[in-house]
């Protein structure tokens with residue numbers, strides 16, 4: 267589990283739009299970690315109402331009220347007691363509410379904590395206000411995954427994803443494994459590792475892309491195999507180019523393995 271600050275793309279995106287005073291009208295935060303999502307939503311909401319110099323300043327009355335969850339311009343929309351879902355009526359009420367001017371801040375913020383618990387009817391009701399949002403209103407939707415929402419909703423929102431990219435991790439591991447196998451000269455193991463890529467060009471592209479990054483990282487850290495790695499780095503570009511043609515996939519895998527094995531004989 268990670269906090270939102272650790273997700274560097276999200277953190278820089280958020281800090282940028284706050285610093286330039288351009289907080290989007292509709293923000294979708296996806297992630298499985300409830301705390302991280304809520305903290306991020308609260309941070310943006312506090313920045314939106316803050317009247318200090320660098321928002322959220324933490325010192326002004328608006329910040330204090332926001333931190334105490336008692337700011338009149340920040341509303342939390344949650345399912346009614348005893349109900350699992352957000353009702354259409356709740357969303358309609360929110361829509362009416364959104365056209366009321368802010369009480370004490372410059373902006374009003376509506377945090378929809380369980381956006382995934384809206385049926386399509388409720389989502390369509392929300393869509394109407396997302397399409398023509400009142401100027402001083404910010405909607406923040408929280409969901410475990412954007413995929414559970416209507417595409418029309420997703421396309422209206424700026425997405426802040428706190429989902430850790432499992433694919434990324436998978437290919438990083440595979441790429442490092444490949445480098446280690448290459449350096450130990452295990453041709454058969456390399457072949458076994460890469461064979462599943464035969465089935466998908468996209469997977470192969472992800473792998474070689476990640477391999478280039480991992481190789482570059484090892485070169486940067488300083489490796490006794492610098493020359494082999496240099497050549498491997500060039501080769502990954504070559505494989506990525508080949509993938510753009512309609513090369514036969516099993517052939518590409520064999521080529522990558524035999525060429526890589528050959529690299530080990532280059533003098534370092």
Ligand SMILES: [Zn+2]
Pocket residue numbers: 315316317318321322323324325326327328329
């Ligand atoms: Zn403040």
